Amino acid sequence: MAWFKRQSGELDTSGEKKVRTEGLWVKCAGCRQIIWKKDLEDNLNVCPKCEKHFRIDARTRLSQLLDDNQYEVDDQDIASTDPLKFVDLKPYASRLKQAQSDTGLKDAVLNVRGKLNGRPVIVSAMEYSFIGGSMGAVVGEAITRAVERAASCRTPIVIVSASGGARMMEGVISLMQLAKISAALAKLDDTKVPYISVLTDPTTGGVTASYAMLGDLNIAEPGALIGFAGPRVIEQTIRQKLPQGFQRSEFLLEHGMLDAVVPRKQLKPYISRALDFMLAAA
Amino acid sequence: MAAQRTRGATASLAQAQAEAPELWAVSDFLLSMVESLWACSGNGSGFKMDAALKAQQELEKVEQQIAQMESIAGASTDSHKQLEELRQRVEALRKQIYAHLNAWEKTELARHPQRPNTLEYIERVFTDWSEIHGDRGFSDDPAIVCGMARFHRQEVMIVGHQKARDTKQKVYRNFGMPNPEGYRKALRAMKIAEKFGRPVFTFVDTPGAYPGLGAEERGQAEAIAHNLREMARLRVPVITTITGEGGSGGALAIAVADRVLMMENAIYSVISPEGCASIMWRDASKKELAAQALRITAPDLIQLGCVDATVPEPEGGAHTDQEAAAALLDASLQKHLAELQQLPVSELVASRYNKFRNMAQFFSVES
Numbered sequence: 001m002a003w004f005k006r007q008s009g010e011l012d013t014s015g016e017k018k019v020r021t022e023g024l025w026v027k028c029a030g031c032r033q034i035i036w037k038k039d040l041e042d043n044l045n046v047c048p049k050c051e052k053h054f055r056i057d058a059r060t061r062l063s064q065l066l067d068d069n070q071y072e073v074d075d076q077d078i079a080s081t082d083p084l085k086f087v088d089l090k091p092y093a094s095r096l097k098q099a100q101s102d103t104g105l106k107d108a109v110l111n112v113r114g115k116l117n118g119r120p121v122i123v124s125a126m127e128y129s130f131i132g133g134s135m136g137a138v139v140g141e142a143i144t145r146a147v148e149r150a151a152s153c154r155t156p157i158v159i160v161s162a163s164g165g166a167r168m169m170e171g172v173i174s175l176m177q178l179a180k181i182s183a184a185l186a187k188l189d190d191t192k193v194p195y196i197s198v199l200t201d202p203t204t205g206g207v208t209a210s211y212a213m214l215g216d217l218n219i220a221e222p223g224a225l226i227g228f229a230g231p232r233v234i235e236q237t238i239r240q241k242l243p244q245g246f247q248r249s250e251f252l253l254e255h256g257m258l259d260a261v262v263p264r265k266q267l268k269p270y271i272s273r274a275l276d277f278m279l280a281a282a
Numbered sequence: 283m284a285a286q287r288t289r290g291a292t293a294s295l296a297q298a299q300a301e302a303p304e305l306w307a308v309s310d311f312l313l314s315m316v317e318s319l320w321a322c323s324g325n326g327s328g329f330k331m332d333a334a335l336k337a338q339q340e341l342e343k344v345e346q347q348i349a350q351m352e353s354i355a356g357a358s359t360d361s362h363k364q365l366e367e368l369r370q371r372v373e374a375l376r377k378q379i380y381a382h383l384n385a386w387e388k389t390e391l392a393r394h395p396q397r398p399n400t401l402e403y404i405e406r407v408f409t410d411w412s413e414i415h416g417d418r419g420f421s422d423d424p425a426i427v428c429g430m431a432r433f434h435r436q437e438v439m440i441v442g443h444q445k446a447r448d449t450k451q452k453v454y455r456n457f458g459m460p461n462p463e464g465y466r467k468a469l470r471a472m473k474i475a476e477k478f479g480r481p482v483f484t485f486v487d488t489p490g491a492y493p494g495l496g497a498e499e500r501g502q503a504e505a506i507a508h509n510l511r512e513m514a515r516l517r518v519p520v521i522t523t524i525t526g527e528g529g530s531g532g533a534l535a536i537a538v539a540d541r542v543l544m545m546e547n548a549i550y551s552v553i554s555p556e557g558c559a560s561i562m563w564r565d566a567s568k569k570e571l572a573a574q575a576l577r578i579t580a581p582d583l584i585q586l587g588c589v590d591a592t593v594p595e596p597e598g599g600a601h602t603d604q605e606a607a608a609a610l611l612d613a614s615l616q617k618h619l620a621e622l623q624q625l626p627v628s629e630l631v632a633s634r635y636n637k638f639r640n641m642a643q644f645f646s647v648e649s
Contacts, residue, residue, distance in 0.1 A: 083586070083644035084577050088562035137644040144639065166530075166552050168562060171576045172588050175530060175552040176642040179538050182510035183638045189511070206552070208503035209491075209531040214511055228503035228531070229493030237493050247498060257501045 028052055030223075044264045053221050053264055055201055057103070058110040058125040061160055065123060065268055071114030074149070075142045079106045083137065084171050092169040099130045107138035108163065111146045113155070117272040119279075122150045122157040128202075133163035135207055136170035140177025143211060147184040147195075156194040156275050161212040165205020178210040185214050194278040196271055199226050199249070199258070217259045217274055220249040221267070226258075309347045313371055316340040337375070345372060376598070385573035385582075389555055391547040392526045396601035398608070399458075400427060400442035400485045403525065406608035407615065408433050408440065414474075416467060420500060423464030425456045425492070426536075428471035433483070434616065439475035441468045441536055442485030445526070458527075459492035462505035465535050469509050472516055481519040481619060484536045489554065491532030506535040513538035514638065517631060519622035521615060523593060524548040525600075540634050541618045542588075544580040545611070546595040550588070551578040588642060591618070 026037050030052030040047065044064055045054040056064075063069040079100075086092040100106060108130035112123050124146045126133045135143075143159065150157035166174040188195055197215025199208075201224035209228055212218070220226060227247040235242055245251050249261045262270045316337050348368055351361075391397070404411050408431035415422040427444045430437065445458035468484075475482045491502050513520065513536075522539035528550030544550060553561075555573035560566040583589040593614045600607035622630065 077648040078645045079648070081644050081646050084575065086575055088572075088575065089564075137642055141643065141645060168553055168558055168576075170644070171552055172550055172578065172583060173586060173642040173644055175534055175550075176588050176638070178507075178531060178534055179510055179514070179638045180641060182507065183514035183538070183635050186511045186515040187635065190515070206531055209506040209535075210510055211507070213501075213504040213507040227498050228491065228506070229498065233493045234495060234498065238495055240495070242495065246495070255499050255501070257504055 046264050051222065051263070053201065053223055055128055055162065057129060058105070058127040058160075061125045061200075062110065062112055062114070062123060064264070065125075065158070065160075065271070066112070066114035066116060066121075067118065071112040071123070074111040074113065075145050076106055076111075078138050078141055080136055080138045080170070082169075083173055084169065086169040086171070088169075095131060095169070103127055103130050105130055107142065108133045108135070109139045109142045111142050113149075116158075116268065116275070119272070119275060120155050121275075122146055122153075122155050123160065124157070125160045126162045126207075128162040128164075131167065131169075133161075133207075134165060134167035134174070135163060135177055136167035136174045137177065139163075139167075140174070140180050143181050144184045147181065147188050147211075150193050150195070151184075151188045151191045154191070154193055156196070156279070157188070158196045158198060158271060159211060159215070160198045160200060161203040161207050162200045163203060163205070163207040163212075165207055175206065178206050181211045182214065185211060194275060196274060198267065198271075200224050202226070204228065204230060213257075216278065218257075219260045219262050219267075219270065220252065220258050222249055222261050222263055224249045226252050309344055309351065309368060312340070312347070313344050313368065313375075316344065317371070317375060341372060341376060348372070384570070385549075385576070385579050386555065386570040388547050388579045389527075389549050389569075389573050391599050391601075392549045394599065394601045395447065397526055398600055398604045399445045399447075400440075400487060400525065401444060402604060403485060403608055403611060404429075404431060404440060404442075406605065407612045408438070411440075414467075414471060417463040417470060419466060420463045423456075423461050423467060424454055425458055425460040425488070426464035426468050428467055430480075433481075433619070436619075437478075437480050439471055439480050439482045440485070441471055441482065442525075443488040443533075443536075445487055456492060458488045459490060460488065460532060461492050461494070461497045462500045462502050465491075465505040465509050468536050469512055472513065472520075476516050476518050479518060481521070481622070482516070482539075483615065484520065484522045484539065486522060486524045486528050486533045486537050486550075487526035488529045488532050489527055490529035491535070506531050509535040510538055514635060515631060517627050519619065519625075519630060520634075521618050521622070523611065523615070524550050524589070525611075529554065538634075538638065540622050540630060540637075541590050543591050543593050543614055543618065544583055544589045545593045545600060545607075546580055547599050548580060549578040550583050551576050586642065 024037055026035050026040055028035055028047040028050060030047055031050035033049045035047060045056045062071055080096055082093045105127055108127050110125050110127060114121060124143050146157060195215050197212050197218045199212050199220040203212050203226045208226060225247055226249060231242055231247060252258045253261050348365060351365060411429055411431045413427060413429035425444060428441045431440050443458045444455050446452045446455045472482050491506060520539035521541045522537040524544040526548055528548060530552050555569040555576060556566050558576055559568040559572040580592045584592060594610050596603040596606040
């Protein structure tokens with residue numbers, strides 16, 4: 001005879017689980033510590049223990065950079081038309097639709113006008129979760145418009161990059177965006193309006209090979225992957241293991257490719273300081 | 283099936299070596315088979331792609347036989363007449379098949395080992411070539427050649443990717459894949475041209491910028507980005523010709539030009555078909571599909587408005603007749619240079635800007 005006996009028959013498993021811990025805790029990929037999500041958010045999505053910078057979306061980025069989280073959104077009227085009618089394992093059109101409903105954006109960039117420490121600025125923030133932040137015709141046009149707006153309003157521009165590069169599903173059309181944006185930046189350069197490029201994790205391919213590297217200052221967040229070719233492609237090409245920290249912000253700084261590596265907390269003051277310098281001269 | 287019969291035919295060919303008329307019958311039979319094989323295949327489908335390749339292979343065999351026959355045909359005018367007729371049929375069929383070359387086959391043509399490279403074009407189209415080297419910072423990159431030359435007695439600057447033929451040379455040229463030094467040298471050459479008011483010709487033929495460790499350390503991305511910006515505001519006429527492979531950013535870095543011309547069998551793409559296939563299909567063998575989907579051939583690029591004009595090639599591709607290819611290129615370059623030299627500098631730079639500003643505008647605008 002059993003010592004204990006269940007009084008009320010079978011276990012009831014039909015009801016929904018009441019206790020939910022999901023979403024409250026996050027494991028840091030850097031130090032494997034478990035962090036309370038609210039602590040992480042209060043710390044600008046930087047791990048309080050190891051300083052690992054988590055990826056953040058475009059809106060969060062803007063809320064960290066602009067005064068009182070106040071800004072006006074521009075250029076949300078353009079959307080991709082899938083010019084090549086590209087179909088791989090999944091049609092590009094349906095990938096687009098999915099990304100649009102997931103992010104609430106038309107494409108992988110958000111153009112806004114706001115104030116940074118009281119000074120008007122134009123910010124283009126890229127959204128990595130929109131098809132890897134890839135640049136097609138829409139991102140190209142949006143960034144070009146932002147650059148042109150900066151030139152015509154004589155307002156400094158900050159572009160925060162987070163992108164895997166050109167959008168393959170738009171083929172050579174996405175390649176031409178590199179030329180288009182770079183041409184617009186040449187004009188901006190002639191007007192002497194400041195452009196600060198902020199490179200965040202990850203910034204690779206065609207985005208690095210165009211506007212991300214063309215700022216008056218190119219600054220990056222710590223630990224961001226920045227490069228032209230992806231690490232896997234390089235490994236396959238040279239058939240060697242890549243050194244520790246290769247293509248990370250600190251590596252680029254060491255090789256003279258960046259002006260500074262700036263922690264997220266100091267980003268706003270740093271940009272503000274730089275603009276003081278640039279605008280005083282103008 | 284066709285291949286089997288050909289093998290049979292080749293065997294019987296050996297037996298009938300001495301008898302030309304019999305040989306003629308075999309060739310005639312083979313040729314009509316290729317013709318029917320081609321005629322039966324559907325239009326534009328995947329099957330057509332396979333058929334074009336197969337038909338091309340078969341056609342080559344028929345040609346070999348015709349050549350053999352020629353050697354044994356002797357003086358008989360009759361057999362000569364027959365041979366001529368046969369040859370004409372081969373030619374007509376080749377033209378048909380050639381028109382249907384798909385994107386992947388064009389990719390293979392664009393990479394053809396015998397395709398003329400930049401230095402070979404320079405030798406045929408320009409005179410008084412003298413090369414200039416080095417980026418003044420790190421080293422000289424043999425994957426890009428730069429130099430002064432004369433084009434119909436005009437002083438011009440030339441910048442181009444350089445591929446090579448034999449293995450040793452290929453390694454020396456890094457298979458036409460430049461390092462950052464190459465792009466910096468290219469820009470340096472273009473700035474010299476700008477300073478002295480000489481037009482710039484660039485020739486693009488690269489699989490892409492070199493994805494190596496050193497290239498990343500020395501700022502491959504920065505070098506390309508810098509070229510894009512500076513070329514956009516160069517104050518001299520710039521004419522780019524995509525002669526072979528236009529591989530992504532590595533190609534564009536010397537291709538921000540007033541006129542971008544593309545040779546008939548060249549390709550221009552954001553990623554190689556193999557690369558695209560392995561990323562999007564997770565299978566590199568889907569390269570034919572990827573090549574088709576990416577729209578990388580000259581007619582595609584014209585249609586998308588990303589290049590200005592096509593430079594015709596001799597029948598069968600530039601590698602079949604380098605002299606003719608160079609002559610066709612020469613004619614195109616002359617025409618476009620003359621047009622550009624009509625414009626005052628400020629207008630030239632403004633129209634280059636507008637061209638790239640309004641290029642590849644594929645999006646819908648909500649009102």
